[in-house]
Amino acid sequence: IVLKILPNLGLGDRIPSHQELERMEKEEAGDRPKWDNKTQYMLTCVGFCVGLGNVWRFPYLCQSHGGGAFMIPFLILLVLEGIPLLHLEFAIGQRLRSGSVGVWTAINPYLTGVGIASLLVSFLVGMYYNTIIAWVMWYFFNSFQNPLPWSQCPVNANLTDLVSECTRSSPVDYFWYRDTLNTSTSIGDSGGLQWWMVLCLLCAWLLLYVCCLRGIATTGKAVYVTSTLPYVVLTIFLIRGLTLKGSLDGIKFLFTPDLNELMNPSTWLDAGAQVFYSFSLAFGGLISFSSYNSVHNNCEQDAVIISIINGFTSVYSATVIYSIIGFRATERFDDCLEGNILALLNAFNLAEGSIKEGNYAESLQNLNGTFPETIQSLDLKTCDLQTFLSQGVEGTGLAFIVFTEAITKMPVSPLWSILFFIMLFCLGLSTMFGSIEGTVVPLQDLNIFPKRWPKEAITGIVCLVSFVIALIFAQSSGNYWLALFDSFAGSIPLLVIAFCEMIAVVYIYGIDRFNKDIEFMIGHKPNLFWQVTWRFVSPLIVLVIFVFYFVTKVSSNVTYIAWNPSSEDFPTLEVLEYPAWIYVIIFILAGVPSLVVPGTAIFKLIRRCCSNKNVYGAEVDTVSAKVQMFTTKMS
């Protein structure tokens, strides 16, 4: 069943024809930024796709959805959803040679909203993502001391005892929630700006600015380091991890397959969502990067290679992370057992070495038989390795709590800490390059700023405005705001944009025209696999994930978890409900970018009806698509 292509007048006038593209290739190739070489382009795309999510989201999903069995839905959806969408974005960017706003406006002026939505999402996500980088930098700065500040509890003010908040939880928890975030007890309690966080945030944005200053001329050089260093560090950690005790337990725990999980629909949905977000689709950055390529670059090959690299990186980093988590779990288990054994030895005055790990269970049983009340009063802890292994959390908890604790147990901890946070920094920064690209280029295309303003100024303004707004995250309640942004700004709008992108290319631009374009660019028509996935499979998968997410978010009570030292279950995080005014913020984050898509179309329709102007001709006045479309020169 092939839907009739929707009517699309004047398409030929808005986009360069194949002959024009050939001519541009030979003659005017100097006026648009170009990649210095193919390596820069590949490294930038890999850096954009490979981010913090590969390190701290995928391993958790893998472990909680049946280990090795999770690979099956992940790989299937990678092939059916990730690769087609990636190829689509690369091809359309390379063909129409402009950023997201330029591309969608060229396809149909009523679709400008898709580009604007991409712009808004890139902007919002970039803000909170760079705050995570600021946190990483804070930890990095604090790694240059021995012992590490999160390895022991600080002494309280009158030097009588250790700080109670720390002894009740743990030194790593205390350092994260108190020394780093100085977190308040609820999102409504702002608590003022934390000066050290403001400094780190400033440093993060300045560093981003220096790398993105001249667009791909500067980021193209930076990616040689930021995209390759994480792999080096991961390998170092793998070698170090495998020599530690208990690492193989961790890896076994990660990959032990539980095929029953495949029956669970949430496994497939989580896999689909992970593939989608992991590829950084719908941000507009990939379209932009691909538009700087030569017209005959093989985008099909690129899409497949980058997808494979992304999938491989997820699995590789999961292995490394879980080897270290296995080590940590074993250390905790050994400490727990040792504590119990010491308690027994002390209570019964037995000789040292009489109870060891091997005969612990037996000895405990004997003693319990003869002196049950004493055993009761000792309050021995249950030590179970599996419990410790499944404490591998995701997100910031994994990086700043679990992993940092594991690092303190390794010899020469500051070195490992520095390496780890450099790796996280590089992963985050290379993703930010794509985010900035997805924000700055559409702003230029929309002519928000005067054309004679240099790129440095526009990038500077974007960084400055983002920094000022991101100061919300430097408050005491900043952590809760970030979780809010992460749940809403970076989830639903992206799915909407991706769905619209596919419909726009396949049905509005026309799949036949698209096929011919690809044949012109790379020399052969896309085969049956691409046809089926672009037309039906990928849009369907994205629609299903969107419906599921929307329904879950709308029907459930939106809650968040807070750190409250005076709560009953401390140190377990408290579950709180959002106050009523947060729903306005949620609407701004998730609703506005999504509604901009139809909103812009309606706005243009009204404007056209009122002024009776020819919308299809004069609108495309973009900086990035400098082609001779009209007989009159552009001003």
Added chain:
Amino acid sequence: MLVWILFLLCQVGAPALAQDLCQRDAPNGYKVRISLKTALGEDAYEWNQSEMFFFQATMAFAMRRHFQMETYNVDNIILCVQTSRVSFWFVVTSPDNTTMLIPKADVEKAVRMSRHRINNAFLLSDRTLEFLGIYPTLAAPVNPDTPPWLIVFGVVIGAVCVGIIALLISSLLQKRRKEKGMTEDGQDEEDMQVKGVENGINLDGTYNRGFTDDDRFTKL
């Protein structure tokens, strides 16, 4: 004869009296717990009567040091309730009157004063030579003048600012050089090599052949 009987009684009675003074949970006594294997592992020495004697001597030394009285002796330290853990109780008697015990608080002060010396005598630490009830004093936190993280932060921010200024100045210089070149000789624009092509600013530049000379249709 009577004196001889009294003497015999004393010889028998003294230890018995001493035993009464030192007992488990004695009000003026302390329990000591020693973890040799934890502290020294393979190099752990055996805990025997000679080591106990050494402990008595060390405690006597600690008492002498605290009270500044040279009269404390090994006999003033009475040990009892030894277990294989190794743990035991001890009490301290006054050198003037062997039936009177030194109060707990004074013993504690003496131990705290010489704790470091006592630990080193046995090659142990606060954790492995425990006086139950006498908590080790916490080490005072080391507060450097500038927190170390600020130093690293300063270095990074300094480098970044220098980078930004350098790049901005070089962009400005390029633009000015190009403008100067355009006003001087309009025909020579096409020959100029321009670094760092920016959107819309450099209308002319040399054609970048570096990439497009590849095969037109790249093989899959």
